Amino acid sequence: MTEEKTHHPEPSYLVDTGKYKGLMAWLTSTDHKRIGLMYMYAMMVFFAVGVILGMVMRIELFWPGQQFYGPQAYNGIFTIHGIIMIFTVVIPGLAAVFGNFSMPIMIGARDVAFPRLNLFSFYLYVIGAAIALASQFMGNGPPDTGWTFYAPYSIQTHTNVVAAVFGAFVLGFSSILTGLNFIVTMHRMRAPGMTFFKMPLFPWSLYATAWIQVLATPIVGITLLMIIAERWLRIGFFDPSLGGDPVLYQHLFWIYSHPAVYIMILPAMGVITEIIPTFSQKKIFGYKAIAISSLAIALVGYFVWAHHMYTSGMSTTARWVFSLLTFLVAVPSAIKVFNWVTTMYKGSISLKPPFLFALGFIFLFMIGGMTGLSLGALATNIHVHDTAYVVAHFHYIVFGGVGFAFFAAIFYWYPKMYGRMYNFKMANWSFVFLFTGFNLLYFPQFIIGMMGMPRRYFDYLPQFTLGHQLSFFGGLLLVIGFIIMLITLFSKKGAPAPDNPWGGRTFEWRIPSPPPVENFEVMPEMAENEQPYDYK
Amino acid sequence: MEHRDDIGSKLGMWIFIFTEILLFGGLFLVYAIMRSSYSTEFHQAAHHLNAFIGAINTVVLLVSSATVAMSISAVQKGNKKLAVILLLITLLCAAIFMVNKYFEWGHKIHIGLYPGSALMLTLSHGQVMFFSLYYFMTGLHMFHLVVGGIILTIAIIKVQNGSINKDRYVLLENGGLYWHLVDLIWIYLFPLLYLIT
Numbered sequence: 001m002t003e004e005k006t007h008h009p010e011p012s013y014l015v016d017t018g019k020y021k022g023l024m025a026w027l028t029s030t031d032h033k034r035i036g037l038m039y040m041y042a043m044m045v046f047f048a049v050g051v052i053l054g055m056v057m058r059i060e061l062f063w064p065g066q067q068f069y070g071p072q073a074y075n076g077i078f079t080i081h082g083i084i085m086i087f088t089v090v091i092p093g094l095a096a097v098f099g100n101f102s103m104p105i106m107i108g109a110r111d112v113a114f115p116r117l118n119l120f121s122f123y124l125y126v127i128g129a130a131i132a133l134a135s136q137f138m139g140n141g142p143p144d145t146g147w148t149f150y151a152p153y154s155i156q157t158h159t160n161v162v163a164a165v166f167g168a169f170v171l172g173f174s175s176i177l178t179g180l181n182f183i184v185t186m187h188r189m190r191a192p193g194m195t196f197f198k199m200p201l202f203p204w205s206l207y208a209t210a211w212i213q214v215l216a217t218p219i220v221g222i223t224l225l226m227i228i229a230e231r232w233l234r235i236g237f238f239d240p241s242l243g244g245d246p247v248l249y250q251h252l253f254w255i256y257s258h259p260a261v262y263i264m265i266l267p268a269m270g271v272i273t274e275i276i277p278t279f280s281q282k283k284i285f286g287y288k289a290i291a292i293s294s295l296a297i298a299l300v301g302y303f304v305w306a307h308h309m310y311t312s313g314m315s316t317t318a319r320w321v322f323s324l325l326t327f328l329v330a331v332p333s334a335i336k337v338f339n340w341v342t343t344m345y346k347g348s349i350s351l352k353p354p355f356l357f358a359l360g361f362i363f364l365f366m367i368g369g370m371t372g373l374s375l376g377a378l379a380t381n382i383h384v385h386d387t388a389y390v391v392a393h394f395h396y397i398v399f400g401g402v403g404f405a406f407f408a409a410i411f412y413w414y415p416k417m418y419g420r421m422y423n424f425k426m427a428n429w430s431f432v433f434l435f436t437g438f439n440l441l442y443f444p445q446f447i448i449g450m451m452g453m454p455r456r457y458f459d460y461l462p463q464f465t466l467g468h469q470l471s472f473f474g475g476l477l478l479v480i481g482f483i484i485m486l487i488t489l490f491s492k493k494g495a496p497a498p499d500n501p502w503g504g505r506t507f508e509w510r511i512p513s514p515p516p517v518e519n520f521e522v523m524p525e526m527a528e529n530e531q532p533y534d535y536k
Numbered sequence: 537m538e539h540r541d542d543i544g545s546k547l548g549m550w551i552f553i554f555t556e557i558l559l560f561g562g563l564f565l566v567y568a569i570m571r572s573s574y575s576t577e578f579h580q581a582a583h584h585l586n587a588f589i590g591a592i593n594t595v596v597l598l599v600s601s602a603t604v605a606m607s608i609s610a611v612q613k614g615n616k617k618l619a620v621i622l623l624l625i626t627l628l629c630a631a632i633f634m635v636n637k638y639f640e641w642g643h644k645i646h647i648g649l650y651p652g653s654a655l656m657l658t659l660s661h662g663q664v665m666f667f668s669l670y671y672f673m674t675g676l677h678m679f680h681l682v683v684g685g686i687i688l689t690i691a692i693i694k695v696q697n698g699s700i701n702k703d704r705y706v707l708l709e710n711g712g713l714y715w716h717l718v719d720l721i722w723i724y725l726f727p728l729l730y731l732i733t
Contacts, residue, residue: 113541113544113548114545114548117548176555180548180551180552180555181548183547183551184544184547184548184551187544187547188541188543188544188547189541189544214551214554214555215554215555215558216558217555218555218556218558218559218561218562219558219559219561219562221559221562222559222560222561222562222563223562225676226562226566226672229651229672233651233652233668233671234651234652235651235668235671235672236651236661236664236665236668237566237570237665237668237669242661242664242665243574243660243661243662243664243665244665245569245573248566248569252562252565252566255562
C-alpha cells in the first residue's frame with residue numbers, strides 16, 4: 001500500500017464512542033479488550049478478598065491453640081478462601097483477562113467470534129462470583145466443607161453449601177462459554193496466511209485450555225447439581241445411608257477439578273512463552289514442541305484425576321495406572337521448561353520486570369512440579385496425603401505458577417492496555433517482595449508437612465510453631481509486594497508508551513498503544529516465509 | 537461493519553452440544569455404576585415404568601426431529617408458510633411429550649414414588665437409586681426440552697418476520713441441532729430406564 005496514511009487515527013478503545021458514557025459504556029461493551037479489563041478489575045477485588053482471608057488464617061495459626069476465633073470459623077474461612085481463589089480467580093484467570101485482551105489481536109482479528117456471548121460470559125462470571133461470595137453471609141453460616149464439597153459431609157452439614165455450589169455451577173457455565181468462544185475464534189478468525197502452526201504460542205495454550213474448559217466443566221456442573229439435589233430431594237447418589245457411594249462423588253469431582261488445574265496453568269505457560277523470546281530477542285526454541293505439548297497436557301491431564309484419591313479406596317491397579325499417567329503428564333510440562341531455558345541461551349536478554357516475573361515463574365513452577373511428582377508416587381503420597389506438604393505444592397503451582405505468570409502478563413501488556421509505561425524500579429521491588437514473601441510463606445509448609453502437619457487443621461502441635469510463624473511473615477511480605485505492585489500500576493500516569501516498548505514481534509505490538517476500537521486499520525497478513533517469532 | 541460467519545456459528549453450536557452430552561455423560565456414568573452395583577433392584581424397579589408411554593414419547597420426539605429438519609429445507613426453498621407449520625408441529629410434539637410426562641410423573645408421585653417420600657424409605661437401596669436417577673435424568677431432559685422449545689419459538693417469530701430467510705437461516709439450523717440433541721438424549725434414556733428390565 002503506497003497511499004498516504006490519513007491522519008485521523010481511530011480513537012482508542014478506552015475512549016467512549018457509543019451511546020453510553022462512563023461506567024455504562026463499559027458494562028454494555030462487547031469489545032474484547034474492555035471485557036478483558038473488566039475481568040481483571042473483578043478478579044483483583046476477589047483476589048484481595050482471598051488474600052485477606054488467607055492472612056486471617058495465618059494470624060490464627062501464629063500460635064498453637066485458639067487465638068482469635070474458633071474452629072468452625074476457621075473451617076468457613078479456608079472453604080471460602082478456596083472457593084474464591086480457585087473458582088473466581090485462578091480458573092478464569094489468565095484466559096479471561098489476557099485471553100480476551102490479547103488473543104484476538106495476536107491472531108489478527110477484530111474481536112472474538114461471538115462478542116455478545118463474551119459479554120454474557122462476563123455477567124455469568126460476576127453473578128456466579130457474587131453468589132459464591134454471598135454464601136459466606138446468607139443462611140446458616142459459611143460452608144465448611146472445603147472447596148471440594150466432599151460428600152457425604154457436604155450433604156449433612158447445615159451450613160450454606162447450596163449457595164456456594166450453585167455459584168460454582170454458574171461460574172462453570174461462564175467458563176464453558178468463554179472456551180467455546182475462543183475455540184471458534186481461533187478456528188475461524190486467524191489472519192490470512194496464519195496457519196495453526198504459525199499462530200503465536202499464547203493463543204495455542206488458550207486453544208488447549210479452551211478444549212479442557214469445554215470438555216471437563218460439564219462434568220463438575222452435573223456433579224454440583226447432584227449435590228444440590230442430594231440436599232434438597234435426598235436422591236442419595238452419594239449418601240451411603242441411602243445406598244449411594246461417596247467415592248463416586250470424589251471421582252466425578254476430580255474428573256473436572258484435576259483438568260481444571262491445567263485450565264489454570266496452560267495459559268500461564270502461554271504467557272511465559274511470549275515473554276521469554278521477546279526479552280531474549282531470540283526465536284522461540286522448539287515452537288512445535290511447545291504447541292503440541294499444550295495439547296498433550298490437555299489430553300493426558302484428563303486422565304490423571306484419581307491421583308487425588310489414593311487414600312480414598314481404589315484398587316491397586318487403578319492406583320498404579322493413575323500414578324503412571326501422572327508421571328507422564330509431567331513430561332510435556334518439562335519439555336516447555338527446557339524450551340524456555342534454551343530460548344534464553346545466547347539471547348540478548350534484557351532484565352525488565354515482565355522477564356523477571358517470568359524467571360520467577362519458572363523457578364517456582366519447577367519446585368511445584370517436582371513436588372507434584374513426589375505426591376504422584378504412591379508410597380510417598382500415603383505419607384504426605386492431606387498434609388501441609390500438599391498445601392505448599394499446589395500453592396507453588398496456582399500461586400507461584402499462575403499468580404506470577406499473571407503478574408508477568410500485567411507488566412508485559414500493561415503498556416498496550418493503557419498506553420502508559422510504569423516505573424520499572426518499583427515493579428522490580430514488588431518482584432523482590434513477592435518472590436521472597438512467597439517462598440518464605442510456602443516453603444516452610446513443605447517441611448512441616450513432611451513432619452506431619454495436617455492441612456485444614458485449626459490447631460497444631462508445638463513443634464510446628466516455627467514453620468507457621470515463618471509463613472506468617474512471608475504472608476506479610478507478600479501483602480507488601482501486592483501493595484507496591486498496585487501503586488506501581490495504578491497510582492499515577494506513567495510516560496506514554498510507544499507502540500512496541502519491548503521489541504515484540506506478534507501482532508499486538510504492531511498497532512497503537514492503546515489499540516483502536518477495531519484493533520487494526522489494515523487487517524494484518526502473514527507472509528509465506530514469516531514465522532510468529534522472527535527475531536534475529 | 538457486519539461480521540457474519542455461519543460456519544463459525546454452527547461450530548459454536550456443535551461445541552455446545554459436546555458440553556451438553558458430557559453434562560448428561562456424568563449422569564450416564566452414575567447410572568452405569570449404580571446399575572452394576574444394584575442390577576436386580578434396577579430390574580425390579582424398571583417394571584414400575586410404563587414402557588408404552590415411553591414408546592409413544594419416543595415416536596413423538598422422532599417425528600418432531602423430522603419436522604424440524606423439514607422446516608429447514610422449507611426455509612431454504614423460501615417456503616415460509618410451510619416452515620412455520622412444520623415448526624408448530626414440532627412444538628405440538630413437544631407439548632404432547634410434556635403432557636405424557638406430566639401424567640407419568642403425576643401417577644408416580646400420587647402413589648408416593650418420589651425421592652424422600654415415606655414409601656421410598658421402605659424400598660431397597662437399589663430401587664431408591666433407580667427412581668432418583670429416573671427423576672433426575674428425565675427432569676433434566678425435560679428442562680432441555682423446554683429450552684429447545686423456547687429457541688424454536690424464537691425461530692418461528694423470526695421466520696414470520698423474515699429475519700430468518702433463505703439466505704440466512706443459521707439460527708434455525710442451530711435450533712434444529714439443539715432439538716436433535718434433546719431427541720438423541722431421549723433415545724438413550726428410553727431404553728436405559730424403560731426397556732432394560
